[in-house]
Amino acid sequence: MEIIISNSSGVPIYEQIKEQIKTKILNGELQSGECLPSIRSLAKDLKCSVITTKNAYEELQKEGYVTTIPAKGFYVAHISQELLREEQLQKIENLLVTSILLAKANKISKKKLLEIIEILYEEDE
Amino acid sequence: MEAILEVKNLSKKYENFTLNNISFSLPQGMIMGFIGENGSGKTTTIKAILNLIHKSSGEIEILGQSQDTHFDTVQKEIGVVLDDMFFPEILSAKEIDLIMKDTYETWDSTYFYKLLKEFSISPMQQIKTLSKGMRKKLEIITALAHHPKLLICDEPTNGLDPIARDEILRLFQEFIEDGTHSIFLSSHITSDLEHIADYITFIHQGQILLSKTRDEIMDKFAIAKCSENTWKQINQKDYLSYKKEKYFYEVLVEDKKAFQKKYNCEVLDTITLDELMLLMIKGDDLKC
Numbered sequence: 001m002e003i004i005i006s007n008s009s010g011v012p013i014y015e016q017i018k019e020q021i022k023t024k025i026l027n028g029e030l031q032s033g034e035c036l037p038s039i040r041s042l043a044k045d046l047k048c049s050v051i052t053t054k055n056a057y058e059e060l061q062k063e064g065y066v067t068t069i070p071a072k073g074f075y076v077a078h079i080s081q082e083l084l085r086e087e088q089l090q091k092i093e094n095l096l097v098t099s100i101l102l103a104k105a106n107k108i109s110k111k112k113l114l115e116i117i118e119i120l121y122e123e124d125e
Numbered sequence: 126m127e128a129i130l131e132v133k134n135l136s137k138k139y140e141n142f143t144l145n146n147i148s149f150s151l152p153q154g155m156i157m158g159f160i161g162e163n164g165s166g167k168t169t170t171i172k173a174i175l176n177l178i179h180k181s182s183g184e185i186e187i188l189g190q191s192q193d194t195h196f197d198t199v200q201k202e203i204g205v206v207l208d209d210m211f212f213p214e215i216l217s218a219k220e221i222d223l224i225m226k227d228t229y230e231t232w233d234s235t236y237f238y239k240l241l242k243e244f245s246i247s248p249m250q251q252i253k254t255l256s257k258g259m260r261k262k263l264e265i266i267t268a269l270a271h272h273p274k275l276l277i278c279d280e281p282t283n284g285l286d287p288i289a290r291d292e293i294l295r296l297f298q299e300f301i302e303d304g305t306h307s308i309f310l311s312s313h314i315t316s317d318l319e320h321i322a323d324y325i326t327f328i329h330q331g332q333i334l335l336s337k338t339r340d341e342i343m344d345k346f347a348i349a350k351c352s353e354n355t356w357k358q359i360n361q362k363d364y365l366s367y368k369k370e371k372y373f374y375e376v377l378v379e380d381k382k383a384f385q386k387k388y389n390c391e392v393l394d395t396i397t398l399d400e401l402m403l404l405m406i407k408g409d410d411l412k413c
Binding site (some may be wrong): 007010012013014039040043044047048049050051052055 | 154155156294295298299301302303304320321322323324338339340343344395
């Protein structure tokens with residue numbers, strides 16, 4: 001497994017760890033049931049603080065990507081289709097927000113925007 | 126989480142310096158970085174923890190035991206690296222091993238020699254012929270070889286090159302990896318601490334200015350750099366300290382996101398511990 005941390009990107013390190021593990025779970029590089037490195041060994045190998053890796057794992061757990069077995073460690077959770085879909089919808093929403101903001105800034109109407117989506121959607125099929 | 130080192134309202138009065146009512150707590154399995162300028166009280170605090178000086182008032186608990194009544198028992202569980210105190214220079218690592226065997230019941234010669242090998246220190250070489258980096262590594266190895274639960278270091282990376290520092294930090298992280306060992310270290314090489322420390326405690330003129338997790342500081346604090354116009358709009362409650370530079374204002378902010386939402390500031394930079402120290406010490410108005 002590879003995790004690449006930037007110390008100058010301004011993105012909190014725990015967030016970088018979280019996002020990268022999440023991506024690996026979503027794209028299948030990490031399979032459900034797979035054991036993740038311990039909080040402490042990960043901190044050592046990434047040269048970061050223990051609390052940082054702990055935060056990353058706790059967030060992943062909160063979002064349902066990993067589960068913990070007390071005294072054993074963290075494992076990749078079984079990802080439900082629902083969660084996957086939710087995640088993808090969230091991404092789409094975020095991308096659309098950018099488009100909508102751009103449209104509003106340029107006084108492009110909702111109708112026009114929907115038209116564009118309609119055309120692009122059909123085109124691709 | 127259980128505290129391995131707890132300092133409560135510690136004071137030490139000297140004629141021209143006072144350590145004033147300081148408190149902090151280091152949980153088990155964690156590294157705390159103790160930062161502050163020269164003369165701020167770092168070494169005094171460490172000496173008080175180690176019972177090398179008598180405190181004027183306050184309480185210190187080590188591994189859950191009061192230092193006043195149980196120092197003899199907890200002493201064995203502490204490893205110490207001080208800035209300027211080590212064995213006579215004519216000794217070699219081999220001789221240190223012989224001395225320490227008689228000092229600590231739990232001294233582990235095998236582990237000591239293993240670490241010597243790992244750091245390429247010859248057991249036969251006299252301390253005086255070792256480079257500064259090698260000497261420091263030997264000090265740290267010596268402090269670790271009786272398997273202490275708590276390692277206390279005063280400026281362990283002072284004057285070392287980046288490669289030696291990296292090796293020492295790695296050794297520290299290995300030491301705490303199993304979760305039962307903890308480290309309290311003072312340093313003014315703050316970049317070392319920015320990465321591996323779990324907690325940062327900042328002392329200034331004998332007082333604790335802040336003691337927080339590394340993430341709380343590095344992820345949330347920020348430096349806003351702004352024009353005079355923007356500066357005038359900023360509410361006093363929303364910054365910790367500021368400094369007026371010739372062409373702009375530097376403002377120390379505790380909550381980057383909230384600040385960003387509220388003010389349209391020209392630049393909002395993530396912070397380094399050096400900048401944090403500078404702004405808190407040299408700022409025109411410090412409020413904490």
